[in-house]
Amino acid sequence: xxxxxxxxxxxxxxxxxxxxxxxxxxxxxxxxxxxxxxxxxxxxxxxxxxxxxxxxxxxxxxxxxxxxxxxxxxxxxxxxxxxxxxxxxxxxxxxxxxxxxxxxxxxxxxxxxxxxxxxxxxxxxxxxxxxxxxxxxxxxxxxxxxxxxxxxxxxxxxxxxxxxxxxxxxxxxxxxxxxxxxxxxxxxxxxxxxxxxxxxxxxxxxxxxxxxxxxxxxxxxxxxxxxxxxxxxxxxxxxxxxxxxxxxxxxxxxxxxxxxxxxxxxxxxxxxxxxxxxxxxxxxxxxxxxxxxxxxxxxxxxxxxxxxxxxxxxxxxxxxxxxxxxxxxxxxxxxxxxxxxxxxxxxxxxxxxxxxxxxxxxxxxxxxxxxxxxxxxxxxxxxxxxxxxxxxxxxxxxxxxxxxxxxxxxxxxxxxxxxxxxxxxxxxxxxxxxxxxxxxxxxxxxxxxxxxxxxxxxxxxxxxxxxxxxxxxxxxxxxxxxxxxxxxxxxxxxxxxxxxxxxxxxxxxxxxxxxxxxxxxxxxxxxxxxxxxxxxxxxxxxxxxxxxxxxxxxxxxxxxxxxxxxxxxxxxxxxxxxxxxxxxxxxxxxxxxxxxxxxxxxxxxxxxxxxxxxxxxxxxxxxxxxxxxxxxxxxxxx
Numbered sequence: 001x002x003x004x005x006x007x008x009x010x011x012x013x014x015x016x017x018x019x020x021x022x023x024x025x026x027x028x029x030x031x032x033x034x035x036x037x038x039x040x041x042x043x044x045x046x047x048x049x050x051x052x053x054x055x056x057x058x059x060x061x062x063x064x065x066x067x068x069x070x071x072x073x074x075x076x077x078x079x080x081x082x083x084x085x086x087x088x089x090x091x092x093x094x095x096x097x098x099x100x101x102x103x104x105x106x107x108x109x110x111x112x113x114x115x116x117x118x119x120x121x122x123x124x125x126x127x128x129x130x131x132x133x134x135x136x137x138x139x140x141x142x143x144x145x146x147x148x149x150x151x152x153x154x155x156x157x158x159x160x161x162x163x164x165x166x167x168x169x170x171x172x173x174x175x176x177x178x179x180x181x182x183x184x185x186x187x188x189x190x191x192x193x194x195x196x197x198x199x200x201x202x203x204x205x206x207x208x209x210x211x212x213x214x215x216x217x218x219x220x221x222x223x224x225x226x227x228x229x230x231x232x233x234x235x236x237x238x239x240x241x242x243x244x245x246x247x248x249x250x251x252x253x254x255x256x257x258x259x260x261x262x263x264x265x266x267x268x269x270x271x272x273x274x275x276x277x278x279x280x281x282x283x284x285x286x287x288x289x290x291x292x293x294x295x296x297x298x299x300x301x302x303x304x305x306x307x308x309x310x311x312x313x314x315x316x317x318x319x320x321x322x323x324x325x326x327x328x329x330x331x332x333x334x335x336x337x338x339x340x341x342x343x344x345x346x347x348x349x350x351x352x353x354x355x356x357x358x359x360x361x362x363x364x365x366x367x368x369x370x371x372x373x374x375x376x377x378x379x380x381x382x383x384x385x386x387x388x389x390x391x392x393x394x395x396x397x398x399x400x401x402x403x404x405x406x407x408x409x410x411x412x413x414x415x416x417x418x419x420x421x422x423x424x425x426x427x428x429x430x431x432x433x434x435x436x437x438x439x440x441x442x443x444x445x446x447x448x449x450x451x452x453x454x455x456x457x458x459x460x461x462x463x464x465x466x467x468x469x470x471x472x473x474x475x476x477x478x479x480x481x482x483x484x485x486x487x488x489x490x491x492x493x494x495x496x497x498x499x500x501x502x503x504x505x506x507x508x509x510x511x512x513x514x515x516x517x518x519x520x521x522x523x524x525x526x527x528x529x530x531x532x533x534x535x536x537x538x539x540x541x542x543x544x545x546x547x548x549x550x551x552x553x554x555x556x557x558x559x560x561x562x563x564x565x566x567x568x569x570x571x572x573x574x575x576x577x578x579x580x581x582x583x584x585x586x587x588x589x590x591x592x593x594x595x596x597x598x599x600x601x602x603x604x605x606x607x608x609x610x611x612x613x614x615x616x617x618x619x620x621x622x623x624x625x626x627x628x629x630x631x632x633x634x635x636x637x638x
Contacts, residue, residue, distance in 0.1 A: 102307060479514070
């Protein structure tokens with residue numbers, strides 16, 4: 001048995017409080033010369049010694065295996081705390097390094113992307129100043145000669161060269177409005193209006209200082225010259241940009257990247273439906289010029305590293321996020337194994353402690369339980385251990401003592417049982433003459449009234465009734481037979497009361513109807529209702545009989561709606577039943593109560609009370625496990 005932890009803790013805390021108290025007292029008791037009051041020191045020392053003894057007493061009350069576990073916990077706890085602190089420090093360092101590494105990778109990627117986009121922009125501006133393109137814009141519709149068409153061919157070749165110069169370019173084109181044609185790497189030389197006319201109109205309507213345009217889910221660099229007569233556009237490859245962003249965060253599964261404009265619209269994005277992008281603006285301050293390039297918010301029970309860096313060549317901002325827990329997973333796995341190893345070590349120590357408990361404490365505890373059972377009058381032999389040990393000597397001497405004690409009380413015990421059995425048989429026989437007298441008196445009254453048919457039926461029921469009583473010498477019958485016997489008695493009484501009394505009997509259900517019970521325990525309860533509740537025979541009434549059984553408890557209830565039971569009479573019956581073992585009349589309810597208690601113990605018997613309809617309610621309780629001669633394994637009601 002473990003001593004409650006709070007007891008030991010209370011002693012320890014008392015000691016700590018006294019130490020603090022002693023320091024404060026000593027400090028306040030210093031006189032002007034710096035000397036301590038000797039009496040205060042002695043008092044504090046005595047208190048500390050007293051509480052130290054209390055802690056030692058609590059420690060001594062612990063069993064050996066409990067002390068082993070406590071000592072192991074005290075020794076291992078600081079070691080485990082140091083290891084956990086080291087691991088948490090390593091995780092913190094790794095998280096900081098992951099922030100720096102991710103920020104460096106994003107900055108390097110942004111630098112390369114800026115170089116590529118700047119190169120594309122230089123090529124676009126160079127094309128815009130191309131002499132052939134300028135001449136085509138100047139001549140316009142006057143181009144007729146073969147040499148003039150060669151200029152168009154050279155411009156087209158220049159467009160193709162620009163398209164091949166960078167993998168971030170999807171197509172390049174120019175529109176020369178005076179010429180009335182567009183020249184592009186995808187559609188060649190096409191006369192206006194054509195599919196590219198919408199792009200030209202969009203540029204003319206939404207002309208802005210920033211050369212990057214987002215039109216029809218495509219990304220364009222657009223520049224014009226000569227008062228808008230010459231337009232050069234470069235379509236950036238969004239799939240290639242997405243591929244570059246994917247390569248940036250390739251090692252991590254729970255990650256994403258997005259190029260965002262000033263309106264926080266995602267121009268190019270990986271995992272565009274991720275919950276991170278829905279509130280991306282809330283993770284940073286509202287000020288757009290905030291210099292903090294990275295944050296680590298806690299989103300949906302996860303820690304995410306979010307970085308933000310401007311891509312100046314595009315006029316966009318690159319946002320990236322990744323699950324920081326993916327970086328620290330290896331150390332977390334180490335922590336898991338550390339915890340498992342700790343619990344495994346603790347389990348080994350607990351098993352060692354319990355082995356001591358099994359080898360030393362348990363045999364002593366078993367012997368102590370045997371002595372406790374002897375104190376409770378349970379004279380049983382010990383169950384000796386199979387292996388030879390020092391405890392066998394104690395068990396052998398205990399068995400010898402039990403044999404002598406059992407032998408000394410056997411004769412007195414058997415004599416007491418024989419006396420109780422004789423008394424029970426004598427009380428059971430008292431019922432028969434009592435009912436016989438009442439039955440013949442009723443038969444006499446019926447014959448005197450001239451009702452021969454009722455008298456014949458009465459005589460027939462009486463014959464069956466006494467056949468049940470005298471047909472054999474068994475002391476017990478099944479509950480079903482006892483119940484039927486009470487029903488026959490009710491039919492006899494119905495004849496007497498000319499069917500003015502209604503009997504409501506609940507049917508027996510379940511296997512407990514075959515349970516053996518003492519004879520003549522239900523009929524006296526019913527007889528009490530007829531004889532005392534309806535003794536004048538002039539009023540109508542109801543008698544209810546029911547029986548139920550739960551586990552090993554049998555409950556039989558007989559109640560009536562008679563009007564002749566006074567409170568004094570009810571209290572008198574209750575007093576008689578409480579003192580049924582004293583010198584009172586052993587008939588009727590008290591007879592049944594005494595017999596049941598003799599057979600099944602003090603928890604069984606008859607209880608009387610006022611019924612809901614105003615009459616008497618007599619309840620018979622039998623605890624089959626309470627009998628001294630009952631087999632506990634067969635005591636259940638079903």
